[in-house]
Amino acid sequence: MESNKVKALLIAVHMGSFTKAAEKLGYTQSGLTHMMNSLEKEIGFQLLQRGRFGVSLTSDGQRLLPMLREFLKWDTKIRSEIVLINKQKKGNIRIGAYSSISKHWLPTIVRDFQKLHPDVNFEIKVGGMDEIYAWLNNCEVELCFVSSYAKYNYEFITLKDDQYMAVLPEGYPLESAIQFPIEKVDGVTFIMPSFGTDNDVQVVLDEFNIKPFVKTTSVDDSAVLSMVAHGLGVSILSELVLRGHNENVITVPLQPASYRQLGIAMRSFKEATPMAKKFIALAKIADL
Numbered sequence: 001m002e003s004n005k006v007k008a009l010l011i012a013v014h015m016g017s018f019t020k021a022a023e024k025l026g027y028t029q030s031g032l033t034h035m036m037n038s039l040e041k042e043i044g045f046q047l048l049q050r051g052r053f054g055v056s057l058t059s060d061g062q063r064l065l066p067m068l069r070e071f072l073k074w075d076t077k078i079r080s081e082i083v084l085i086n087k088q089k090k091g092n093i094r095i096g097a098y099s100s101i102s103k104h105w106l107p108t109i110v111r112d113f114q115k116l117h118p119d120v121n122f123e124i125k126v127g128g129m130d131e132i133y134a135w136l137n138n139c140e141v142e143l144c145f146v147s148s149y150a151k152y153n154y155e156f157i158t159l160k161d162d163q164y165m166a167v168l169p170e171g172y173p174l175e176s177a178i179q180f181p182i183e184k185v186d187g188v189t190f191i192m193p194s195f196g197t198d199n200d201v202q203v204v205l206d207e208f209n210i211k212p213f214v215k216t217t218s219v220d221d222s223a224v225l226s227m228v229a230h231g232l233g234v235s236i237l238s239e240l241v242l243r244g245h246n247e248n249v250i251t252v253p254l255q256p257a258s259y260r261q262l263g264i265a266m267r268s269f270k271e272a273t274p275m276a277k278k279f280i281a282l283a284k285i286a287d288l
Contacts, residue, residue: 003075005039006068008032009047013061016054093276094123096132097145099221100241101262105145109286113279120275129199136265142276144265147200157280158263160288162238164204167224168250169231179255186210189233193224193241200260201236207258225249 012021012032022032040047047061057065097106102124110122125135133152135141148156166180174180185205190212193201205212215233224235225247238260242251264280266272272280 001039001042001071003072005035006072006075008035009039010068010072012036012048012055013057016056018050018055092121092123093143093273093279094125094141095143095145096125096127096135096141098128098132098147099126100238100243101145102126104240104243105283105286105288109279109283112286113282116282117275117278128194133265136267139267142266142272143280145262146265148261148263148265149199149203152265154265154267155269156261156263156265157269157284158261159283159286160262161259162240162262164201164236164238164254164258164260165242165251166254167228167235167237167242168252169228169234170248170250172234172250174250174252177252179257180252182208182210182254182256182258185212185234185236187213189213189215191215191219191224191227191233191235193219193221193235193237200238203260204236204254204258 008021008025008027011024012018015021015024018029018032018036021027022029025032027035036048045060046058047064048055049058095106106124114120123141125132125141127135129146129149132141132144132146133149133154136144136154144154147162148158166182166185168174168180182204192214204210212234219227221237221241222245224237225242225245227233228235229247229249236254237251240262264283266276266280269277269280
């Protein structure tokens with residue numbers, strides 16, 4: 001039983017007229033009549049009563065009506081799922097990532113991957129930790145390039161440990177050029193990165209019970225560097241975030257050394273699309 005015939009049947013019944021239904025569907029009236037005759041022949045009994053007052057369902061047609069509607073609903077769902085599966089098989093990979101990762105890691109990984117799979121399309125969304133994990137939870141992305149965080153219970157593949165650095169204005173008094181004691185951040189004016197939602201940095205502060213005076217919480221990483229360079233406070237950023245910066249700031253590893261685990265989070269590696277699995281495999285061996 002073809003879904004287009006069932007759809008035409010329901011529209012004809014709803015409109016009460018072959019003429020109106022044919023106009024709506026873009027058929028000729030004779031073409032629609034032939035289609036309904038073919039459907040009734042396939043089923044084996046009459047579905048429609050035809051008369052000068054229009055068309056309506058027979059008692060047998062009324063009996064089938066709920067199931068015909070359910071048939072169309074599932075037909076639509078199945079067709080949508082087929083489109084989605086084919087799209088995924090063609091290699092449409094949806095990724096959520098930190099800004100620093102989208103800048104420093106993904107271009108190289110994507111370039112190398114497309115050399116092997118030139119037909120693959122990428123959708124990359126950039127955001128903060130909570131935002132990216134929300135995208136993963138809502139199935140808006142397949143893969144997340146983020147840091148590991150205990151409250152998000154997803155499969156996680158670690159790619160690299162990203163060391164944290166104290167970010168200080170030029171001329172800041174230092175006891176050592178090799179490391180900066182994290183306790184010296186306690187009570188000082190602190191520029192919090194990533195629009196005040198940088199859970200990674202907050203985890204480090206909480207781990208050592210450091211309570212700086214957080215003066216600014218609504219700026220991105222590049223703005224943090226600029227504000228520190230202008231003497232408005234100090235901050236903590238990771239090596240990846242600091243890669244390639246040209247602001248006049250001092251960067252010194254924290255003491256004790258602190259890191260965030262960067263990697264790929266996903267709902268299920270087992271259920272990932274074939275192309276996503278290939279992309280993950282390449283990311284694991286990439287020179288990051």
